[in-house]
Amino acid sequence: MTNIQQGQAESPAAPELLETGHGEFGTDQMGRILFWIAVAFSAYQIATAAHVLNLPSQVQRAYHVGFLMLLVFPLVVQARDKGRALKALAWALAAAGVAVALYQHIEYKPLLLRAGDPLPLDIVFGVVALVTVFAAAYVLMGPALPIISGAFLAYCLFGEYLPAPLNHRGYDFAQVIDHMAYGTEGIYGIPIYVSATYIFLFILFGSFLERAGMIRLFTDVSLGLVGHARGGAAKVSVISSGLMGTISGSGVANVVTTGQFTIPLMKRFGYRAAFAGGVESTASMGGQIMPPVMGAVAFIMAETLGIEYYEVVKAAIIPALLYFASAFWMVHLEAGKYGLFGLPRSELPSPRAALRRGWYLILPLAVLVYLLFTGYTPLFAGTIGLSLTVLLILGGSVALGLPSQVLRIIFWVGLGVVAASFFRFGIQPILIAAVLLILANVFVDGGRRTLALCRDSLAEGAKTALPVGVACAVVGIIIGTMTLTGVANTFGQFIVSVGETSLFLSLVLTMITCIVLGMGIPTIPNYIITSTIAGPALLELGVPLIVSHMFVFYFGILADLTPPVALACFAAGPIAKESGLKISMEAIKVAAAGFVIPFMAVYTPALMLQDGGPLAEAIGYYPAVAYIVFKTLVAIALWGAAVIGFLRARLAIWERLLAAVAAFTLVAALPITDEIGFALAALFAGVHWYRTRGRAAEPAVERTPE
Known part of the structure; x- marks a missing residue:
């Protein structure tokens, strides 16, 4: 077995399964x-x-x-x-x-x-x-x-x-x-209210999945898919952190779980410590905008706006994918700049083998997503997802104790029927099945260990929910102040007055406000504060309701990457053995391309799959979606090249400036700026190709893996 495969067999999943008892509580x-x-x-x-x-x-x-x-x-x-x-x-x-x-x-x-x-x-x-x-x-x-x-x-x-x-x-x-x-x-x-219903349930759901081995599944699949590519170690971080974001309610928690494996792996293959920490921080915070959980903010946003949950997810899905595409692109360019390559495929775990081993862990997540998108309430969907996860964990050790494959198949089919009966008979059949499985686990090999895992997941879920719940309680005072005094109108009127002369300046002002207010504050209160203060002003300037809330949510999250606080980066510091401030500067560089996405969504709401905007009226909704996604990808590519300073070879200063100007004009969305932006992008690509013709892409600096 190779070193990577051995490492995966031992970490990070195995320690999670071994952590039974109350050691974390003393x-x-x-x-x-x-x-x-x-x-x-x-x-x-x-x-x-x-x-x-x-x-x-x-x-x-x-x-x-x-x-x-x-x-x-x-x-x-x-x-x-x-x-x-x-x-x-x-x-x-x-x-x-x-x-x-x-x-x-x-x-x-x-x-x-x-x-x-x-x-x-x-x-x-x-x-x-x-x-x-x-x-x-x-x-x-x-x-x-x-x-x-x-x-x-x-x-x-x-x-x-x-x-x-x-x-x-x-x-x-x-x-x-x-x-x-x-x-x-x-x-x-x-x-x-949302913390006491949806959020706690989804945190508990993530706790059970993590202890059952979901981190190992995500990491193995990521390693198998991109571990061999240029900069494979950093791409593993981007993918695994994005996948963890689908079940995690905290970006900082995402850093300290997946980062324990990905940051040392990136350093081992030549990435600078600060850059490795920055990649993990950027990818982990991006997990907060990745459906279905979205750091639990999706549920508060839906409750606040009075809309269905799937409407929030619909608005978030394309920006989330583009955010991770931008991070992926940045690490690809950094790897090219320093000549960082991946491992041979033979030394990496097989994604197929990982899925064969842990496919059942995906079932609760798949069922959860299906229920949320078919109109069921988050509370119902979360209850089903959690119940299914518990039944799978409890049933797994019982099934292993059955003497034949036929009996195991019959057992799983029966358990599936019990789970499905929830839709007709409510929670009672699942409770009865859970009690029977608990009793059965007392008498089978490994059953008591499984019961201990479930017990520890309950305790760990409650512990993880503490900062979220306390933040929701104390931030309620801010909302109470808004409803009692109406102070939000004062700030909103100032932003609106600026927006009368320049919407772009209003957006920049709102972005700065969100980043400043979001420093040192968890995702949920961050969103509540910024949306309460700045959201109504953007709405009054003609920005669609859900786009205005996603705009402030997006930049509130990025506050965890910006100095001087940069919670995610300081959490990555001890793992990377580097200054949190240096990691923060690298994280901003990695996330630089992602900063353009909310601005582009404001000017063209089709990027968030929303109606409205002159482009959709001119060419139709679906062509507008395709066009804005393509334009955003081009802008991201240009920003990435300008920030990293590399494409096929090291970019000259004037090339970086040209790429930055081209990207900015694509973001601005003013009359003829798109035409100018595409023309400048073509000029940049053509000049760079001509300058580097006849030679393959080459690193600017060679760096040897540790």
Whole structure:
């Protein structure tokens, strides 16, 4: 067996399967308690999703936040090995968070009856809710998000003293607390509703698939497909991270999972450490716009805009593919520039063998995509996908224990019938089958290991959901401020006033705003903040609704690649053994071509499969789609060549400038700019071909693999 194949046999899948127990929560008594709290959190979420436990929406959201508080504080203190005093404080804050949830449940109906006229005790619990949520966000994610949300909360309380047009009419303390801590406008608004339903379920779905070996499947397939090509190691990173993005809810988590394998592989084959980290960071953040999960933002976007989920996916699919095509193109050029080649096919794993070994892992994902695109709700689709994954994992060890192939086939057919019965009889048949499979696994070889894997997946899913859930809670305060004061109109009017003279300048201003606001903030609150502030302004300038939201979402994600914060890049730093800032500069270079995609979608909505725009009116919808995709590919190719400085050979300075100007004119979409852009592109290609004629593409610098 070759080194690569041996490495794949051992990593990254094997360690995941071996990680059973509560080691990640700590091995002492406190760690064991936190581990089982996490399992209970996941069990509660599954029970509410499957309607085994029916609670009013407000109470369900309150318990979701209560579980978050119960886990966050002790878990952070446990991870940082703090002293007894801080541990006691952590448990006190956790207990306070749970008390708020219980108060919401016990006083549910009275709170509805006295809405807008809170009692002093309501105010006390409201303040406790705000304090615990802010504290949880600070200890889990640092100061950026709490500071931004705190500024909005302060605006509610003191904004009346600001000069016009920033001031508002004024709101007393009780009114602000009532608005933020009760009802569905503040902490318990749409973000936490989506977190308590769709998001947690999909994070759990990804946790089960990852522990079942999905990372190994994606990596093996990627290696087998492109590991032999020029720059194969970096292309493996792009493909595997893109595939992981289909099930992952976090770009940073994607970096630290797939990056553990891809970054050292890229360094081994000659890529600079900073560039290797930049490629992984760029590809992993791109996973946030890759359907079906899209970092769970797709569900919030659909809920916010009041549209079907598949409409969001339809708008995202072409830009996502173009983003990864641009990253693929950039690493191809970098590999050509430095003469970096792949491995012989004989030393790589077979993609067919990988699919034969792990094909069943694709079934839940395929079923999930089918259900989402055929009109079923994300909650229903996520429940089915998760149920099918659990049945496959539990059933796998039972099937292996059967004495003949015929019995195994009968077993799998029967299990498939049970899974399909969900559509007619609901969750009960699946619950019965799951209980029977759990009992069966107790008595078969490897069954207890399988049960441990499922148990650990429940705990790991809850742990992964913590930053997302806490972010959704604290960002609800920003939305609450918008609904209470209408402050978003002030910023929107400024962007609109700029757009009256230049739409392009408005887009640039919005892009900068999204990148600045998105620094250090996870994907979901990032989207919520930027779409709330900047989205309406773009809509007023004539940008289609879903295109305006995708524009701010796109650049909010790219904030994780831009200095000085660059979360994804700093996460890649320890793996690449390089400065996060240097990785960030390389990531911007790799993603440079991708920056053009949202701009082009604004000018030609057909790029996001949306109606409208002069081009579609002039030549028809489908020709417009084909044309804009072709034009975007040309612009990406030109940007890539200009940034890397290589095509068939090293580009001269004037060639790079010519390529950049040609790409810019294709993006601008003003009268005759397309014609100028294509003419300049043809001139660039012709001149470069003529200058390098008679010789094959050659590297500018030779670099020997490590």
